[in-house]
Amino acid sequence: MALMQISEPGEAPRAARHRHAAGIDLGTTNSLVAAVIGERAVTLGDEQGNQLLPSVVRYLAGGSPRVGLGDRQFVHDDPHNTISSVKRFMGRGVEDIQKLGDRFPYEFVQAGQGMPRIRTVAGDFSPVEVSAEILKALKERAEQALGGGLEGVVITVPAYFDDAQRQATKDAAQLAGLNVLRLLNEPTAAAIAYGLDQGAEGIHAIYDLGGGTFDISILRFSKGVFEVLATAGDSALGGDDIDRVIAEWILEQADIGRDADQACLQQIVHHARQAKETLTERDEVEFTIERPDGSPWKGALSRPVFEDLVRPVIKRTLAPCKRVLRDADIGVNDICEVVMVGGSTRIPLVRDMVGAFFHRQPHVDIDPDKVVAIGAAIQADILVGNKPGDDMLLLDVIPLSLGIETMGGLVEKLIPRNTTIPVTRAQKFTTFKDGQTAMAIHVVQGERELVSDNRSLARFELHGIPPMVAGAAHIQVTFQVDADGLLSVSAKELSTGVETGIVVKPSYGLSEEEIEHMLRDSLTHASDDINARRLREYQVEAERAINVLKVALDESGERLLSVEERARIDEALAALEAVQGGDDYLAIKEAMAHLDRATAEFAERRMNASIHDALTGHKVDEICPD
Amino acid sequence: MQPPLTKDYFSLFGLPIDFHIDDEELTARYREMQSAVHPDRYASAAAQEQRISLQMAARINEAYQTLRHPLSRIRYMLELKGVDPRQADSAPDPAFLARQIEWRETLEDIRESGDPGHGLAALNEEVGARIATLLEKVAAELKDDTRLPSALTHFLELQYYYRLLEEARDIEDMLEQGGSGHT
Numbered sequence: 001m002a003l004m005q006i007s008e009p010g011e012a013p014r015a016a017r018h019r020h021a022a023g024i025d026l027g028t029t030n031s032l033v034a035a036v037i038g039e040r041a042v043t044l045g046d047e048q049g050n051q052l053l054p055s056v057v058r059y060l061a062g063g064s065p066r067v068g069l070g071d072r073q074f075v076h077d078d079p080h081n082t083i084s085s086v087k088r089f090m091g092r093g094v095e096d097i098q099k100l101g102d103r104f105p106y107e108f109v110q111a112g113q114g115m116p117r118i119r120t121v122a123g124d125f126s127p128v129e130v131s132a133e134i135l136k137a138l139k140e141r142a143e144q145a146l147g148g149g150l151e152g153v154v155i156t157v158p159a160y161f162d163d164a165q166r167q168a169t170k171d172a173a174q175l176a177g178l179n180v181l182r183l184l185n186e187p188t189a190a191a192i193a194y195g196l197d198q199g200a201e202g203i204h205a206i207y208d209l210g211g212g213t214f215d216i217s218i219l220r221f222s223k224g225v226f227e228v229l230a231t232a233g234d235s236a237l238g239g240d241d242i243d244r245v246i247a248e249w250i251l252e253q254a255d256i257g258r259d260a261d262q263a264c265l266q267q268i269v270h271h272a273r274q275a276k277e278t279l280t281e282r283d284e285v286e287f288t289i290e291r292p293d294g295s296p297w298k299g300a301l302s303r304p305v306f307e308d309l310v311r312p313v314i315k316r317t318l319a320p321c322k323r324v325l326r327d328a329d330i331g332v333n334d335i336c337e338v339v340m341v342g343g344s345t346r347i348p349l350v351r352d353m354v355g356a357f358f359h360r361q362p363h364v365d366i367d368p369d370k371v372v373a374i375g376a377a378i379q380a381d382i383l384v385g386n387k388p389g390d391d392m393l394l395l396d397v398i399p400l401s402l403g404i405e406t407m408g409g410l411v412e413k414l415i416p417r418n419t420t421i422p423v424t425r426a427q428k429f430t431t432f433k434d435g436q437t438a439m440a441i442h443v444v445q446g447e448r449e450l451v452s453d454n455r456s457l458a459r460f461e462l463h464g465i466p467p468m469v470a471g472a473a474h475i476q477v478t479f480q481v482d483a484d485g486l487l488s489v490s491a492k493e494l495s496t497g498v499e500t501g502i503v504v505k506p507s508y509g510l511s512e513e514e515i516e517h518m519l520r521d522s523l524t525h526a527s528d529d530i531n532a533r534r535l536r537e538y539q540v541e542a543e544r545a546i547n548v549l550k551v552a553l554d555e556s557g558e559r560l561l562s563v564e565e566r567a568r569i570d571e572a573l574a575a576l577e578a579v580q581g582g583d584d585y586l587a588i589k590e591a592m593a594h595l596d597r598a599t600a601e602f603a604e605r606r607m608n609a610s611i612h613d614a615l616t617g618h619k620v621d622e623i624c625p626d
Numbered sequence: 627m628q629p630p631l632t633k634d635y636f637s638l639f640g641l642p643i644d645f646h647i648d649d650e651e652l653t654a655r656y657r658e659m660q661s662a663v664h665p666d667r668y669a670s671a672a673a674q675e676q677r678i679s680l681q682m683a684a685r686i687n688e689a690y691q692t693l694r695h696p697l698s699r700i701r702y703m704l705e706l707k708g709v710d711p712r713q714a715d716s717a718p719d720p721a722f723l724a725r726q727i728e729w730r731e732t733l734e735d736i737r738e739s740g741d742p743g744h745g746l747a748a749l750n751e752e753v754g755a756r757i758a759t760l761l762e763k764v765a766a767e768l769k770d771d772t773r774l775p776s777a778l779t780h781f782l783e784l785q786y787y788y789r790l791l792e793e794a795r796d797i798e799d800m801l802e803q804g805g806s807g808h809t
Contacts, residue, residue, distance in 0.1 A: 611682070
């Protein structure tokens with residue numbers, strides 16, 4: 001963390017206290033948690049030493065949900081209440097789920113607009129809540145292994161995840177009680193682990209075929225800077241689809257109808273997955289399947305037949321590969337290495353087809369299951385502040401273009417895909433009726449020209465526009481995509497300087513009220529209540545703001561502030577300290593807003609100084625006369 | 627020191643306002659600056675610092691992307707001088723119009739021939755050469771405020787030629803896919 005080194009002249013900088021942080025790979029099929037222990041990033045196992053946690057949540061009537069290895073079998077024994085591959089439903093609506101067809105045994109119910117819920121014996125749960133159970137299990141595992149509470153985590157998401165899918169992931173983390181330091185793209189996480197391990201430089205391709213998502217990212221590694229040149233993929237394509245074609249072959253061979261009961265169908269999917277894994281090592285696999293009428297079916301699947309079945313699925317990954325090369329403005333010959341990530345990349349045919357496309361043998365020496373969590377752990381360790389001098393820099397991109405709906409159902413593209421984040425764009429709007437005080441902006445993600453062909457992200461409703469003659473208002477709307485790839489919108493009427501209020505209506509997500517409600521429901525301590533929680537959050541934030549400010553004042557207050565400015569800041573600081581220990585959260589909130597206004601200019605100057613120092617090659621902690 | 631949120635992009639990078647830029651120097655400075663203010667450096671900082679870090683990092687990204695590519699660099703330099711290319715008088719020089727029609731015909735020929743080797747290399751080379759000449763012209767014109775109208779005209783021509791190269795590339799991709807028999 002910049003600006004934080006304080007030392008007496010001649011003394012070594014005080015070592016930062018070690019903070020517990022972890023990296024989480026929240027996968028479609030399996031999840032992992034990893035942390036930096038000593039100098040190495042390692043995955044953390046459960047009491048039996050199992051590193052992978054199946055992304056399976058089983059709901060029981062009258063009991064807590066269970067996450068873990070023991071629950072895999074219930075996927076076919078109790079299919080309606082045992083949720084697997086929930087990642088496929090994050091940030092999706094009912095129509096999307098219907099498009100996935102009949103392959104999932106869950107009962108989806110629509111609760112108002114937005115995110116559908118899954119009906120189980122324990123109640124109706126959104127995919128966000130199901131994911132939160134997995135995250136809670138990983139949190140417990142990490143805190144046990146590290147011997148303390150987690151101060152922050154980095155959670156990975158597919159690079160091709162859109163805003164709704166990312167927001168859903170962040171919401172799940174919030175429900176699980178985790179502080180998300182960063183949402184990190186999976187290929188970038190793999191690139192960190194691979195790049196740092198190998199000391200690699202140059203342009204690399206990361207081919208990441210997970211259980212339910214596919215990403216292909218092109219990155220340049222250069223002296224600790226990982227720069228994403230372009231990324232492409234398919235957030236509904238993965239190992240699950242390979243399992244499915246095999247399962248359908250089995251159904252056909254065994255003459256079982258698709259209307260068979262779910263327990264039978266899920267068991268066949270289970271066999272299909274095992275066959276896929278076996279055929280990586282062996283040339284043939286045999287089945288014994290119990291038909292619905294009880295009669296057994298015995299069959300065998302040879303590798304050539306398997307490859308014919310699976311080839312069309314893998315071929316679907318090559319179109320994004322073509323596009324990403326075009327977007328990155330490079331050819332296959334510019335690539336140093338192709339790194340394979342994700343369990344499905346063990347399949348020999350995948351390696352062959354990818355190798356043929358890129359004209360080189362893919363790099364397969366890393367552990368394709370663990371590399372993402374390892375990379376996330378490395379970044380978590382840095383972001384939480386354990387490595388103050390570390391110069392690693394990740395420059396990632398937004399994977400899908402962002403646009404707004406305009407007249408006639410067309411899209412005006414605002415931020416093109418593969419733009420480096422964070423990014424800000426401003427657009428001017430005006431009113432079309434006299435006295436109009438509200439306006440709605442519909443934001444979509446995707447590359448097509450028509451709104452209906454793109455992914456609806458949210459409607460941003462502006463209100464509080466000062467009433468004027470039609471066309472007289474100059475409303476500047478600022479679209480900002482942060483380092484997590486998440487969009488936020490703010491708006492200001494320029495002639496009056498009034499900031500309009502914004503209400504966000506996500507198209508496929510949870511509203512703020514819904515999350516508040518879920519948080520309330522999920523609190524485990526009887527003595528806790530929503531007010532105590534909120535007060536604590538404000539107190540913690542106030543504490544942080546005060547500490548950071550005091551350090552900054554010590555370090556550069558004299559250099560950067562006039563006497564009057566310093567006096568104003570001291571006053572606001574004292575005002576916050578006065579209410580910080582109390583129990584009135586509103587007073588704290590107000591005092592913080594006041595302090596924020598008083599110190600914003602100072603913070604900008606400090607950051608300006610650090611840019612200046614970077615350009616002139618000085619370190620921020622040297623005293624630098626102006 | 628002028629606050630970076632309002633500085634022009636050249637000053638932000640500590641560079642003089644000039645079309646000729648050392649690409650490597652620009653990239654090196656970009657990385658140094660992002661290293662100082664990127665949100666990753668402030669992931670555990672107070673909310674205010676996170677907010678300002680985000681704004682600054684976004685602006686540095688914007689500045690870098692604008693200065694990196696010759697066409698956007700020129701457009702930006704014109705804007706700094708108060709010239710908005712979008713307001714430009716859209717009646718181009720008739721000679722240039724005639725050339726545009728010729729280029730269109732050449733592209734169509736290539737597309738219909740089904741063979742990327744048919745003339746794409748020649749087209750790319752010729753258009754590339756024109757772009758290089760125009761870039762030098764504009765670089766000189768931007769130094770002289772009396773020659774701004776000329777700079778604007780040449781900028782619009784450059785814009786056209788870059789689009790032409792894009793279209794040529796689309797055709798090349800399309801023909802390659804058709805040629806291999808698969809998509």
